[in-house]
Amino acid sequence: MKSEITISELAKLMNVSVHQIRYFEEKGILQPAYVDRNQYRMYGMDQVYRLAHILLLRKLGVPVQSIKECITSYSADQLGQLLHRSLLEIDTELLRLQELRQFMNKILQKQPNVSPQSEHYRVKRRDTAYLTRWMEMESGSKLNARGLVERAGLVPDLFESDIHCIEDGSGTLTLYLETQAPGDYSLPEGEYLAVLRLIHEEDELEQAIEQFYDYAAAQSFALIGPLILIERSYLSLFTPDKLHYELQALIEPDEHSGKGARP
Template identity: 45%
Template sequence: MQTYLTISELAKLMDVSIHQIRYFEEKGILNPAYTGDNHYRMYGIEEIYRLSHILLLRELEVPASNIRVALASYAAEDYEALLNRSITHIEADIERLQRLRGFTGELLQRRAAWKHAGNPPDNAIERLEKRILTRWIALPGKETFDARSLLAHKPNRTALFKTDLHLVFEADGEAALYIAAVPGGSADLILEAGDYLVRRAAIAVEDELEREIEHLLGYAAAVGLTHSGTVVAVERSYMSMFDNGKLHYEIQLALSLPGGE
């Protein structure tokens, strides 16, 4: 039995692919101890340690080209700096993942709330949190809703695909699109916390939304609920995944109730 390992044996030992070992060689960071007359790469204990070192750096997301420099010339202090940078990145990743986990949980909650709403949808009184919004696009011009105008109006620092669009219809007929204000952004409209009459609906064509709003207003009138007349329709494009491309709206009507705070 030979004391040196073939590439497949080394790959198995270190839990990496054969391809990756050859890739490291191509990048000039891991050479075989020797190659036999059959041109097979053979690896010894020294290469195992070196590969360990490489894999550690790679796990810290050091690119192969940087690993080459590190292996050649890094001093202890350089590694300390590198590890500190890594921690910064790792913590950023943790934050990003926690946000993603939160958003994903929200998605499931919204899905649950959606299933709870009947078909045809119920009108229900729900308590909603305070929302601070920034004016995005004035609505009356429906021509503003083509792809290019969206690009022209693209909000900074906002991922459109997970943005809740607030279509706000004022009692006086004014209509505009709002999005959640970013911290430090302009607060153009504040929806106070309180009781809202809420109706959820998935619609395929634009004018169905108006009909749903009429339903909600009609219900409020029939039951004798008082409100300011401002209607907010929250469009959540990401909810379409549950419903074959239909757009999901949550229509909200702020109620002026005694004890509604």
């Protein structure tokens, strides 16, 4: 029995496809030990090691075209730089995945609130939140796509964030994004009256706001500070054609501090 192996054996050994091995040959980076009379490619240990190197470089993101020079004429120093570079790339990818994971957790924590009978009032505790101004608009005006492009600062992952809309009395609606560090505006820690609403038409939102104040009055909640309107557009993934809003307002930390009220 020959010491060399066939292409399918090599493929199984290295956990790659036969096609891929031929592709490497076509690109001139992996030649068979020899070609048998029946035109079969045959591979020995040299090719096994060589293929292992190729696969490793590929894992590091080295394009197949560059692998040839990489193996043949690269100094140990150049290779060290290459490894160092891909280590940095791995770190950034790791960071990206961690952030993605956090976001998925955030959705899963809020999603149970969505479907059942979510639209009920409750009192919830909020820690201090720091907001950074993103854009401003007149209270009556509607936000369209063009307005987004022209007037709003570009924010990566905008629609994965909780957009806080706050009306500051003077007829200006300011949209904020939540940030880690203190920014343009701070929401004090405390008890907030809150309600979730699913909105599919513009005027429903205004109704919801009126109902919010009516409810607060009926329950004798003393609301201080502005109404905070939080849009979580990423939750609309579960309910097409509906936007998810949470209405909140700080409650005077006096009476009503204990249990929340029910509608």
